[in-house]
Amino acid sequence: MSLLIIGSTGTLGRQVVKKALDKGFQVKCFVRNFRKAAFLKEWGAELIYGDLKLPETIPMALYNVTAIIDCSTARPNDLYNIKQIDLIAKYILIESAQQAKIKHYIFFSFLNAYNYKKIPLVKLKLSIESKLINSNLCYTIFNLSGFFQGLINQYAIPILDQKPIWMTKEETSIGYINTQDVAKICIKSLAIKKIKNKIIPLVGNKSWTSKEIIKLCEKISGKKAKITKIPVYFLRVLKELTKFFQWTWNIADRLAFIEILSEDSVFHTSMQDIWKIFNFSIDEIESLEHYLQEYFHKVMYKLKRLNYQKLEEMDESNF
Template sequence: MPGVGSRGPQLAPASRARRCRLHCTANAGGGTPVAKNSILVVGGTGTLGRQVVRKALDEGYEVRCIVKPRMNPADFLRDWGATTVQADLTDPTSLPATLVGISAIIDCATARPEESTQKVDWEGKVALIQCAQAMGIKRYMFMSIFNCDKHPEVPLMNIKAATEQYLAATALDYTVLRLCGFHQAVIGNYAVPILEDRKVWGTNDDSRTAYMDTQDIARLTLAALRNDACNRRTLTLAGPAAYTTKEVIEKCENLSDSRAQVSTVPTWLLKGTRGLLRGADWAKDAADRLAFAEVLAGNEAWTAPMEETYALLGVDPASITSLDDYLQEYFTRIMKKLKQVGATADRTNFYV
């Protein structure tokens, strides 16, 4: 399994992996038929995961979600009609019970900024995949990152690539979906700061990203889940067009009738800062995330042709929401709300 220097994925200790298999085997018995429409969504409270949950419920699936015991409740998932069960990817013994009666897993989870990617995205996913095999799960849908196999220097991307390889070595019917970027990230990173008259951070590069609406990704994910032709395949999901950071900021400025306070971060500064942080144990996770930022600022095109994928999944390309349409709808709603509350120069109340 590939590594990333001292931070690369390391397989869970043998005793830990064996303990997970024993728990899975003990819970796998049975004879009770498993409903084909019963799915487990991992990461169901996240930006993408919640859209997968909602779309699956709309399509008649019985949805179960893993939630961690935390301060932020997952009440909205239960309000929608999903079942929630407490478990933690960092605790393999908590996983088997979540898979009882499940036919497929949709894995949207990744470590939060305060969490360890090694423990969550590598050790936790290995344990989950082992449980899925032991308990006879029929399908495993894994959310990965575009071109992750080409950037072993980035810990999270290397872990995603390693997990893809790990899945390929199993007997599971899996589908890997490699994602480029989300429309929702554009709102958080650019639209909201511009509306709130806060700084917008950009880089001096020509990288282009083909953003896609998470609602469309959820729809394509469930189409792939139903399609046996997607078994043991890797598909890249990219939006209709790719944009630079500068182009995205300009779109937000035009639609909001505002000027962005742009602070440009040179690529060389990202690399230098990462080098400094890597030397301190307390800052290694921050350094890992800067490595990802380096890739995003590396003049690459995060896009891929989608014609074959649309044909495979039976999806009309015209039904995919473009970034232009998404931003137009977002700013139309926001600007209407601003007028209703009488906002002028001070736009910090646009959530009202």
């Protein structure tokens, strides 16, 4: 089976590529920058030139492709690309997939998306879902809530660097999951008939609030976090103000995500039935505790090595 991975250099995409190659699939990566994607070629993937902002590059990339795994998404601070990539180009991609008789199309969206249609990026994801569902393609849509990897820059690094962590008082609970586990499930789904033409939630085994994540990071790292709280109403006012000027529309779209924070929502759901379909046990899905322990252990080890090298250099300079 030949797979075409869209968004292959991203946080999730690269894990999907790696897992697919490990499982013996022929993997093609739809990329616009060969230099940036060179590591994928070293892994064994074939690089196919393509740019979602240039729809004419899409059809040829589907030649001899059996399935598409779409891991790409526009960044919420890039208004043009949100409209161009996550709507127009994705429509063309789906239509081209129909013409190319692609056997399976995998797409990633947001958990509880229908509750947040006012958020531009979420609204566009829902539009793509609708386009895909109404096509004649065999599809699987995975609804995600958040990745472990995003927590490193948000919480772990600021705690290590003793920099402030900005957060609201509201306590939204999110079922974060490791992208490696998402990739593993994604590749396995290609051979499972029960999840074809289905929308599947994909979250971790436990949901976490910001406070709980910070406490966990503090416990593992042995350092105290510097927390700065921002009222949600202030962010709402800022969001409305940024709508007035075209050059701040990108900021307004990004601030739209505060609606998720302001409702004390739970971005989590039971995965018991899903794990049965995939023949997984809970223990096979990595926990956030283990992930952060591994991260802090590696960082602390590197810091100790650097300090040891500095001491050696100082001793040598004294002779």
